[in-house]
Amino acid sequence: xxxxxxxxxxxxxxxxxxxxxxxxxxxxxxxxxxxxxxxxxxxxxxxxxxxxxxxxxxxxxxxxxxxxxxxxxxxxxxxxxxxxxxxxxxxxxxxxxxxxxxxxxxxxxxxxxxxxxxxxxxxxx
Numbered sequence: 001x002x003x004x005x006x007x008x009x010x011x012x013x014x015x016x017x018x019x020x021x022x023x024x025x026x027x028x029x030x031x032x033x034x035x036x037x038x039x040x041x042x043x044x045x046x047x048x049x050x051x052x053x054x055x056x057x058x059x060x061x062x063x064x065x066x067x068x069x070x071x072x073x074x075x076x077x078x079x080x081x082x083x084x085x086x087x088x089x090x091x092x093x094x095x096x097x098x099x100x101x102x103x104x105x106x107x108x109x110x111x112x113x114x115x116x117x118x119x120x121x122x123x124x125x
Contacts, residue, residue, distance in 0.1 A: 004040075007033045051104050055123055060095060062102050073102055082121045084114070093117045095124075 014029030045067045054061040060080055062073045075097045085094040085103065092103040093113055105113040 007036045010036075049107060051107055053104060053120070055120075060124065062095070062104065075100065075102065077124055080124055082117065082124055084117055093120070 010029050010032050014026040018026040048068075049066050050064070052061075052063040054063065055077060057077070059077050060075045062075075064071045064073075075095055080095050080097045082093060082095050084091045087103065089106060090110060091113060092105045093116060095102045095104070105116065108116075
């Protein structure tokens with residue numbers, strides 16, 4: 001909404017200048033609106049990103065969606081281990097079993113990750 005408002009204001013100002021004969025300014029306003037439109041589409045790709053952890057009787061189901069691409073992974077519930085792991089993006093909750101490791105928590109703040117880790121570790125042992 002903010003990008004649309006900025007574009008509308010720019011178009012209004014550009015039209016005002018164009019009505020006075022300064023059409024070159026209106027061309028730059030159109031270029032600005034095109035860049036705002038590209039920024040909106042880039043933002044909208046990640047607007048619906050999510051991470052979901054589902055505990056079933058026998059497994060932990062991980063469902064991720066990033067930029068419209070959905071991925072599903074599974075680990076055995078009672079053989080998986082959970083720990084907080086330091087990464088380049090901060091501390092993430094890591095579930096591992098053997099050589100396979102799945103990290104979750106990229107989309108929430110550190111306090112929420114720690115709360116999630118405290119709650120989930122009791123359910124997977």
